[in-house]
Amino acid sequence: MDQTGTDQPTATKLITSPKCAAQLLRAGKLVAFGTETVYGLGADATNARAVASIYQAKGRPSFNPLICHYASAQAAFEHVRANALAESLAAKFWPGPLTLVLPRRSDCPVSQLAGAGLPTLAVRVPAHPIAQKMLTLMGTPIAAPSANRSGRISPTRAAHVMAELQGRIAAVLESGACEVGLESTVLDLSSETPVLLRPGFITREILEFKIGQLNLAATPGTKPAAPGMLASHYAPSLPVRLNVAVPMLDEAYLAFGPAPPGALTFQLSETQNLTEAASNLFEGLHWLDEHAPRHGLAAIAVASVPEAGLGLAINDRLSRAAAPRG
Secondary structure: OOOOOOOOOOOOEEEOOHHHHHHHHHOOOOEEEEOOOOEEEEEEOOOHHHHHHHHHHHOOOOOOOOEEEOOOHHHHOOOEOOOHHHHHHHHHHOOOOEEEEEEEOOOOOOOHHHHOOOOEEEEEOOOOHHHHHHHHHHOOOEEOOEOOOOOEOOOOOHHHHHHHHOOOOOEEEOOOOOOOOOOOEEEEOOOOOOEEEEOOOOOHHHHHHHHOOOEEOOOOOOOOOOOOOOOOOOEOOOOEEOOOOOOOOOEEEEEOOOOOOOOOEEEOOOOOOHHHHHHHHHHHHHHHHHHOHHHOOOEEEEOOOOOOOHHHHHHHHHHHHOOOOO
16 A cells, blocks of 8 residues: 555556556556646546545545546436536537536446535546547546645646656556646536536636526535535645735746746736636646745745636636635
């Protein structure tokens, strides 16, 4: 056993074969893999012991549910009850960065632990070709939160995963840099009125143009209804201060547009392009968290990002990164 108390190996391998990844997953091992959003830490969703290993490897609270990834909408809807709205959204946005929360079917084989004991399940069909091939080879859903320790910055490259989870998981499937770089939008369709639980690349405006007005999730309590809803989440090891025009002398700077001279800076988007900023967000937090201490800096200051379109999702992640840590 390794330090997590699981039967995962003590050395994590970097692999390039989706077939090898599927074999490891079928054997109950943990494999991180890239999607268009971020790298996920995968386990066979029907294997309760493998799912438990995810929580152990991440140090993740057992009450925080996981997203189950499927090769197709048809496969996903065999495990959850899809209404007409879900079918319409799946036809429009799957494969892609949208997660739907729907009622579990009574014969759903997914481990109850993957859904944190809730009567619903969060499902999505990723667009990344490597993830698609692995899921097709698996033939069963893969439960996969982001491949980092709980509450830390989400990974967008294989190197981020290796740095976070080396020795805690079996392998990382090299999938290149994540194109979107921001977790999927999570939409709860389990009740009469759709609720946006987590903003993402598919923005509130895009969804409302398609299906009408959405409700927004209430402030998360102690038992989140979907992944990524804990108050403190996506956090670097350094404290984060938001809406800063000029950083203090002991702060590195996450810039959006003009940056002050002399500061250790990672630029989200010099032209203030929100799509570019979203794709660079986690890369920037990783980079500053690594390099700031080498320059004697003790915190990260973040420029203001507008609350519109993708800005809503970016600010959601930043507010959680800056939240008080329990």
